[in-house]
Amino acid sequence: RLAWATKTQSVTTMANQEDEKIGSVKNQLAELFGASLRVTVPDEADVEPLVAACNNNFGDYQCNNAMSLWSKIKAKKPPFRGPPKLGEAIKDNLPASEMIESVSVAGAGFVNVVLSKNWMAKSIQKMLIEGIDTWAPKRPVKRAVVDFSSPNIAKEMHVGHLRSTIIGDTLARMLEFSNVEVLRRNHVGDWGTQFGMLIEFLFEKFPNFEDATETAIGDLQAFYKASKERFDSDPAFKERAQQAVVRLQGGEVRYRQAWAQICEISRNEFYKVYQRLGIHLEEKGESFYNPYIPGVIQALTEMGLVVESEGARVINVEGHNIPLIVVKSDGGFNYASTDLTALWYRLNEEKAEWIIYVTDVGQQQHFDMFFKAAKRAGWLPEDDSSYPKTSHVGFGLVLGEDGKRFRTRSSEVVRLVDLLDEAKTQSKEELMKRGKDKEWTEEEIESTAEAVGYGAVKYADLKNNRLTNYTFSFKQMLDDKGNTAVYLQYAHARICSIIRRSGKDIEELKKTGAVELGNDYERDLALHLLRFAEVVEEACTNLLPNVLCDYVFNLSEIFSKFYDKCKVVGTDEETSRLLLCEASGVVMRKCFDLLGITPVHRL
Ligand code: ARG
Missing domain, CATH: 1.10.730.10 (Isoleucyl-tRNA Synthetase; Domain 1)
Incomplete structure (x- = not known):
């Protein structure tokens, strides 16, 4: 039986707000302005200081709380009249700091800060001595999952996966620099009905598949393509391929071994690319989550979230005119069942607070739907600004110089x-x-x-x-x-x-x-x-x-x-x-x- 985290339990290690505020110059100034605002408008709880870098003659940074704050408090007859006067008060209440050379108020109450040259010089010197890590920003989470690259076994690793790999790696690096522990997950597509036809095809081609060399079956993509053609044109083959899926999922040794062999060959190819790009990833493919799926679906069913629809079992989510299918009409699980389960695992077993998925924008609907299902289940807070939270990092297409989708001359997908x-x-x-x-x-x-x-x-x-x-x-x-x-x-x-x-x-x-x-x-x-x-x-x-x-x-x-x-x-x-x-x-x-x-x- 699975352990269920309630909403409150799963909001785990929210780092305290103090922690979040130190780090960058902007945040150090926000601290000072926060202190000023608490004195200036003591009756307003937690006014978030709005500090931004600026590049004008007035200063290096600017605090622009006055205008919005004024519209909030003017009915209360405050001691100042209008945003400029409120800006003056924010300025006057600013604690003294060696960071600041001068402060002035301009326009509708913008408070401008000129940094002290002396402090700037000292900060740079300090960084040179103590190292750039002392300039790491702080984040309000301790552990994150970045789910990226995630190619599919036996299918091609294409430029879309290249984008996911590059973008995901950078995000992981930035989080790691910010002292977040990052679980770099390769959610490899290593499970699914395509294995039935591929294995059946390979068994036919290599009667002693176990002894077939890696070079003989190395071009898995070509075999995959050929098996797909066969599947679509030959009903007898189709039948055998479907049985192969059942045998594989039932754990029949020969099928399992073939599957493992195929995965290993693909994996070697993927990791060659990662090595060249200097990218580290840890694989937990779709198959990893298989044993957990029935328990998760069961629990969601007990919560009343899963309902029957046209033979399938689905979760209804807001804002979509189709429901999220979690059990297909043939009883099998799909991409969504795996993703829901993986999310459950990441929240509850791995205690991740921010789970980031990097794929092309084409998958946005899928992510939006299962994120919403997770919210309905109470795994995630409704409000996207609190943690734990999920983010889908979508990206666009890679185009060739002719403006069309990027292909090689022979119109194959680019390797x-x-x-x-x-x-x-x-x-x-x-x-x-x-x-x-x-x-x-x-x-x-x-x-x-x-x-x-x-x-x-x-x-x-x-x-x-x-x-x-x-x-x-x-x-x-x-x-x-x-x-x-x-x-x-x-x-x-x-x-x-x-x-x-x-x-x-x-x-x-x-x-x-x-x-x-x-x-x-x-x-x-x-x-x-x-x-x-x-x-x-x-x-x-x-x-x-x-x-x-x-x-x-x-x-x-x-x-x-x-x-x-x-x-x-x-x-x-x-x-x-x-x-x-x-x-x-x-x-x-x-x-x-x-x-x-x-x-x-x-x-
Ligand atoms: N294998 C998928 C594809 O190639 C990407 C998987 C992304 N990750 C996830 N948890 N769904 O499109």
């Missing part, structure tokens, strides 16, 4: 390995063109071509808002100008080279030198660096990796401006400026790391 090979080959050619083959060892060329090539594929995907379709173009993604990973790699390599060529021991400088923000170029760069934590936080909260891509691209542009205007080596400011270069390098490498890109130190 991932070929794609990665091509990215590597093209960046290697580029390195040769630049004469690196004369300076570098073969090994250096190989590893650089991989870092640049695979990084380019990842970045080209991540830099777009994930919901939009994007065009896959090697030419575009391998361009060293514009918003590409190659451009960023050059920017990073340049920072490394500035430090190298200075001949200074940067580790020594960190300890003995000081950062000083003399001119605006230095200050702008420092401000952008200090925004790193809140950008990661935002990217995580909204599950949008492109936010981090924009940040790192802007960083390289702001750095360029700084380097253009501020001579580094041989000036009085040399030490401070070298430290700013180093800080830019550290933050840039962390961005690369979070995006799953290997940085190159020389290009």
